[in-house]
Amino acid sequence: MTASSAPSTAPGFFDRLRAFYLRSDAAKGYVLLSPVMITMVILLAAPLILLVVYSFWTQVGLQVDTTFTTDRYNDVLGKQSYHDIFWRTIGTSSLVTLVTVGLAYPMAYYVAFGVKKYKFVWLILLTIPFWTSYLLRAFAWKVILGFNGVINSGLMTLGVIQEPLEFLLYNQTAVVITLAHAYAAFAILPIYVSLEKIDRTLLEAAADLGDGAWARFWRVTFPLSLPGVIGASLLIFVPTTGDYVTPQLVGGPTGQMIAYSIQVLFLKVGDWPLGAALALSSMAAVGILVMLFVTAMQLAVRQIR
Amino acid sequence: MADNIIRIENVTKQFAGGVKAVDSANFNIERGEFFSLLGPSGCGKTTLLRMIAGFEFPTDGEIYIDGQASALIPSYKRPTNMVFQSYAIFPHLNVFDNIAYGLRKDRLSRRELKRRVDEALAMIHLEGFGARRGDQLSGGQRQRVALARALIKRPKVLLLDEPLGALDKKLREEMQIELRELQKNVGITFVFVTHDQEEALSMSDRIAVMGKGVVLQIAPPKELYEAPNSVEVATFIGNINLIDATVRSVAGNEVTLDGPGFGQFRAPAIDGLKTGQKLTAAIRPEKLSLTASRPGANYVEGTIKASAYLGDRSHHHVHVKGRPTPVAVAAQNMDRSMTIGIDPSKPVYVTWDPRSLILLKS
Numbered sequence A: 001m002t003a004s005s006a007p008s009t010a011p012g013f014f015d016r017l018r019a020f021y022l023r024s025d026a027a028k029g030y031v032l033l034s035p036v037m038i039t040m041v042i043l044l045a046a047p048l049i050l051l052v053v054y055s056f057w058t059q060v061g062l063q064v065d066t067t068f069t070t071d072r073y074n075d076v077l078g079k080q081s082y083h084d085i086f087w088r089t090i091g092t093s094s095l096v097t098l099v100t101v102g103l104a105y106p107m108a109y110y111v112a113f114g115v116k117k118y119k120f121v122w123l124i125l126l127t128i129p130f131w132t133s134y135l136l137r138a139f140a141w142k143v144i145l146g147f148n149g150v151i152n153s154g155l156m157t158l159g160v161i162q163e164p165l166e167f168l169l170y171n172q173t174a175v176v177i178t179l180a181h182a183y184a185a186f187a188i189l190p191i192y193v194s195l196e197k198i199d200r201t202l203l204e205a206a207a208d209l210g211d212g213a214w215a216r217f218w219r220v221t222f223p224l225s226l227p228g229v230i231g232a233s234l235l236i237f238v239p240t241t242g243d244y245v246t247p248q249l250v251g252g253p254t255g256q257m258i259a260y261s262i263q264v265l266f267l268k269v270g271d272w273p274l275g276a277a278l279a280l281s282s283m284a285a286v287g288i289l290v291m292l293f294v295t296a297m298q299l300a301v302r303q304i305r
Numbered sequence B: 001m002a003d004n005i006i007r008i009e010n011v012t013k014q015f016a017g018g019v020k021a022v023d024s025a026n027f028n029i030e031r032g033e034f035f036s037l038l039g040p041s042g043c044g045k046t047t048l049l050r051m052i053a054g055f056e057f058p059t060d061g062e063i064y065i066d067g068q069a070s071a072l073i074p075s076y077k078r079p080t081n082m083v084f085q086s087y088a089i090f091p092h093l094n095v096f097d098n099i100a101y102g103l104r105k106d107r108l109s110r111r112e113l114k115r116r117v118d119e120a121l122a123m124i125h126l127e128g129f130g131a132r133r134g135d136q137l138s139g140g141q142r143q144r145v146a147l148a149r150a151l152i153k154r155p156k157v158l159l160l161d162e163p164l165g166a167l168d169k170k171l172r173e174e175m176q177i178e179l180r181e182l183q184k185n186v187g188i189t190f191v192f193v194t195h196d197q198e199e200a201l202s203m204s205d206r207i208a209v210m211g212k213g214v215v216l217q218i219a220p221p222k223e224l225y226e227a228p229n230s231v232e233v234a235t236f237i238g239n240i241n242l243i244d245a246t247v248r249s250v251a252g253n254e255v256t257l258d259g260p261g262f263g264q265f266r267a268p269a270i271d272g273l274k275t276g277q278k279l280t281a282a283i284r285p286e287k288l289s290l291t292a293s294r295p296g297a298n299y300v301e302g303t304i305k306a307s308a309y310l311g312d313r314s315h316h317h318v319h320v321k322g323r324p325t326p327v328a329v330a331a332q333n334m335d336r337s338m339t340i341g342i343d344p345s346k347p348v349y350v351t352w353d354p355r356s357l358i359l360l361k362s
Helices: A013-023 A025-055 A071-078 A080-114 A119-126 A134-145 A150-157 A172-182 A184-196 A200-208 A213-241 A245-251 A258-269 A272-302 B045-053 B095-106 B110-123 B139-151 B169-186 B197-203 B221-226 B231-236
Strands: A058-060 A063-065 B004-014 B020-030 B034-038 B060-065 B080-083 B157-161 B189-194 B206-211 B214-219 B241-251 B254-259 B263-268 B278-283 B288-291 B299-309 B313-320 B327-332 B348-352 B358-360
Touching: A013 A025, A025 A272, A058 A272, A071 A272, A080 A119, A080 A172, A080 A184, A080 A213, A080 A258, A080 A272, A119 A184, A134 A150, A134 A172, A134 A245, A172 A184, A172 A245, A184 A213, A200 A213, A200 B080, A213 A272, A245 A258, A258 A272, B004 B045, B004 B189, B020 B045, B020 B060, B020 B189, B020 B214, B034 B045, B034 B197, B045 B060, B045 B080, B045 B157, B045 B189, B080 B139, B095 B110, B095 B139, B110 B139, B139 B169, B169 B197, B189 B197, B197 B221, B206 B221, B206 B231, B214 B221, B214 B231, B231 B241, B231 B278, B231 B358, B254 B278, B288 B327, B313 B348
Parallel strands: B034 B189, B034 B206, B080 B157, B157 B189
Antiparallel strands: A058 A063, B004 B020, B004 B060, B206 B214, B241 B254, B241 B278, B254 B263, B278 B358, B288 B348, B299 B313, B299 B348, B313 B327
């Protein structure tokens, strides 16, 4: 369809629109993206903007004073208890990430390198933790770790212990165990994908150049699986910093995380501006930590030659 | 006895499922030789190379590398290095680190390491490319890096698994010459796997032709082409016309045979021929010529069925009465005439020198 060579009938608006659409890759891209973009704007960007706006306001009793102020951020930064719970959150999430990625790596490695047939079945089996609701899984761990739970009664029946172990539930350990289990598949799948992609000839080349099994893993497999490890780390670290349900169910007083404080501010205290400022500050802090982590990992692995 | 760097003794490789990829291979590779393993895909040549490299272990037999029994030694302990078909350049390392890969655990000083790598880069004409990443290199450059990475280890044997397969024709021909030059300069034994017969013929000191897991013939290129020892080798290397023939009489160095379409014809005798014996006579298309007029002797009459113009030469298929397959003739295009010069509607005569015939016993 060429406008210059057909003077008999002038192209209509829709013809021109069609021509524009067919010629422009960008237009096609935006049309494909539009359902996602619309959803994202309405469900994610709009509430976030609202949150940002709120964080610069002030709660006065039941009213909100809409004069611009950065006092809420000063409140957040100035209060030691927020610092404490934030760093505890980061500590718990880091531990969860470390444990989950550490346990997921060998599993992903086995499926990628060890399993020859029915890989598909293995991958489905690995997603089994996802087949029950998140809440149920947390409750299940409560049953397992509890004062009269499976572990305690089991050990007592066997005579290994006389009194139930109290360090199992309602603390950080319980939170780490429950979250690590819940997020296992998030770690296994990205690591599996990055391992599966590695050209096996590279490992033969490494062997040919004098590397034994461990050296091959450390110098070739591990650096090449780094995108998967980083992806898995982010998929676990970022959502767990905002997790509310698990600390609530199995965390006890020492296992609480930042989401609990935000919930208290929004729903119990009713101070939305302060809650918004706390949520946004922790979001920014997590963002910065993640960037530092990714950069540090990449720099560190680049040292492996 | 020659100085053999590799001795292959009764090496058999049987894969799960019973397929014998290599069936009792027996041969030697001399020190400093450019040795090629040639055969169609699936003939076992790559499996044999991988057994020399230590990526596969033979089911039976022994491989001696520089006198040491090596069949079951893992690849990282062997004095061999390999250039892979896909080059296997480490994507997370730059050119310098790729080439230095095999030297890292030798704990060389930083200066010595740099000297060795720079030397290797100079050898492959890639000075100044050290900081490039693998994905920023062209196919030919990747191939050179793979070569340098293997040679820097100063192996006793360099193994090359179809290293030129992924390059375009022109680059391929350049690399063939370069590779040959390099091999002469470094003096390392090269074992080269290829399915490309021209490549094998132009580069090798000796070629082992393989088919279905069996080594069919080992010979220098010219001998392989001009004196193949079997129908399989004759048909795999180049094109050839086969004539199912019967021996009529043997007289000294000459034998008279009888074949369909060819009638009675003469050929140089080979040992142990008896009158009435059936065998295969073979002649290469370029050793046949076409004429429009009837020659005195050593000819058959036929008609041109098809012709293909290939620039420097033309291929003709000549139908000969009494012969099931046409006779292939390759003629040099000696002049610039726009016609083939032979009228396809008239009979043509295919002639040859009787010394060009090869006799192959079944």
